[in-house]
Amino acid sequence: MTVKSGYFKRNLHVDLSAGSCQRRPLADEFLVRYLGGRGFGAKLVWDHLLAHDFKLDPLGPENLLVIAPGPLTGAYLPSSGKCSFVAVSPATGVYGDSSIGGTLGMELRQAGIDVLSITGRAPQLSILWIDEEATSIVAMPELAGKTCLEAEGLIKDRLGTHDVKIAVIGVAGENLVRFACVNADWSRNAGRAGMGAIMGSKNLKAVAVRGSRDLPVHDLPALVAEAEKAYAYMRSHKYFKMWQREGLMMVMEYASAAGILPTHNFKDGTFARVDKINGETMLEGYKIGDTACFACPMSCGNINLVKQGKYVGTVTEGPEYESCAMLGSNLGIDNFAAVLHGNQLCDELGMDTISTGSLIGAVIEGYEMGVLSLADLDGQPISWGDDSAVMALIHKIARRQGIGDTLADGARGVLRRWPEMHKYVLHVKGLEQSAYDSRAASSMALAYATSDIGAHHTRAWTIAREIEQGKNWSDEERVDLVIYHQSLRPLFDMLGVCRLPWIELGLNEQHYARFYSAITGREVTLPELLKLSSDIYDLTRLINCRLGLGRKDDAMPYKVRACPIRTGATAGKVIDQAGFDRLLDLYYRKRGWDAEGNPPAEVERLHNACLVLG
């Protein structure tokens, strides 16, 4: 089969140890079967693991980092600014990925690259500089210890241009914090699964890209016609203006009212002072501008400035819901300026706000319950709402000072040092749980448990539907929705687009099959694309099983199964283990996996049969 358009059919492979950069042709079958983004990443990681006999240190030079936009990235269609980072994660030790918005993916495409793969370790702190067709590894030891923004400025000075897109890590990435992120466009982050630590382990401070090529589009008029329909639908949606105004900050009120807002390290499901850190507070006193990722009309990014008080001068793009919940209510903080400051610190230091907020919440509760001593906290007490102590802790994590050194190793690191903290650390597979309380919805507990990267809502987000449906929702319907989400949501990450137009404004997912057909010249239907996505889910599962995971790891955090929610609309709710096991059995059966969660042998055959390079 030949692929007419939609791709440059080029992989840029960089070996930092050897100092080599190679442009390699991609096989058409690979493009057709894996689409792009997460799909490309999963296949490359699988092949790499096979070559290493599944023995690989995520933070060793041998790990492979894949950075991949998709065939839709940068095209004229809603919210096409996404790009995936894929690797064996230092947070979980298994398959990990994280997507980033902004403009990085588009720039990579314009430099003629469908997928960038990086292995090895540079002898000294360096950047990768992709300038159109040319690629070089540039040593810049002077970037050591710089924040993301400082480094970005210095790199632009060195390269002598501001017309360049830069993916950069902060101090946290250099210090191998296991939930360090990769930052671009000031405040866009590949946040989860520790992709920043992998760059740090490779002595790779940044990837700078400049490209100017036309994107290959098979039928541009057809694409434009389809895109106009999608844009028009979005602009006419009753919540469209509200999205531009508040973005994801809208969710704060909803989550608190619904009783699913992480509060006091998930002790409570509602925050009494949510009005101090909600969208309205932001609009009244802080917001100074909007920002959007590439080609996105929703502009969900909020630029906020603190105009007075202790945190005066703090200016950041954000927070969005997850950051505001995890650094706000989850820590009992009711000061929006403090949330903004925490968000800015995490961005500058290059750390995931979800994991950071989750671990600090666990520390506060652990100290409150007497599991952690004052000595464990280096003599500095911390309590709910103590924003100064939280900021100090954020710095200590990024720099691995005192208790920060343990927290920097993530949930696994904390549990290794203090096993009794398992009651307070909410994680699945070593990844801290994101900001929706799954005790309110068993399908959400299943979604977190079976997410290939750990407890993140990126793969499936069924909680709102389950709350709507109430008790009349059968097990089968729950499992079906989790599996549907786990096919559709990763499909967005394969195509290189954002899922928010679909999940938030209800943009019909059928559009995406037509976008893909117009761009590549290959007629496909949505079910065909979903099947490809589902094949990738089997593949990431296979990767995880080969790396030693199984049913025991598809588990609920202690709190979710043992500690009822204390307050709010969902007070008293907890997920019953027997009911969860029933769901999990059904889930495995519907996926065609065995009772231990192993995918069938043909999955391996299918993926081994396809060659990456053409």
Next chain:
Amino acid sequence: MARKLAAIPELCSGCRICELVCAIEHFGVNNPKKSAIRVLVTYPHPVMRLPIACSQCKLPLCADACPVGALRRSETLVELDRSSCISCMKCVEACPFGAIYAHGDLDHPVKCDLCGGQPRCVEKCPKGALRFIPEQSLGESKRMNNILSYAHMKEIEFTEKGEQRRIRYAEIGKEELP
């Protein structure tokens, strides 16, 4: 009546949809770098998203710089005559706003032609940050902003913890900490 393309940076989100539609309209390609309008983004100081396109100056410096007279001011436009253009790109450097662009694939500079009087970028901007307005209305958003900032210089009102408060601009950041 002459109408002008005006940008309101305070409203711009930096999504670059204007760049995409411009390049599609004029070159039939999906390439924002072949657009006659480009969004310049700066952060964090100043935080700015500014779409930059040709102002169709009445005394165009680009035309002055053109050694072959390929740029001429008509009734409403500074027009580029491609047949006489020699691709020296002097106009790109001469424009005081950097509002004419060059691209390696293209023989001629990329310059806004207002799409024959119906700019596509204005139509498609999801934020209303681009306007096509009568010349006498130019600067209206700036005037309004100036009034607001003049007012801010005296004092601003804001709501904190549900309470109306006032603060003098000059004192922002200097009040005593609790």
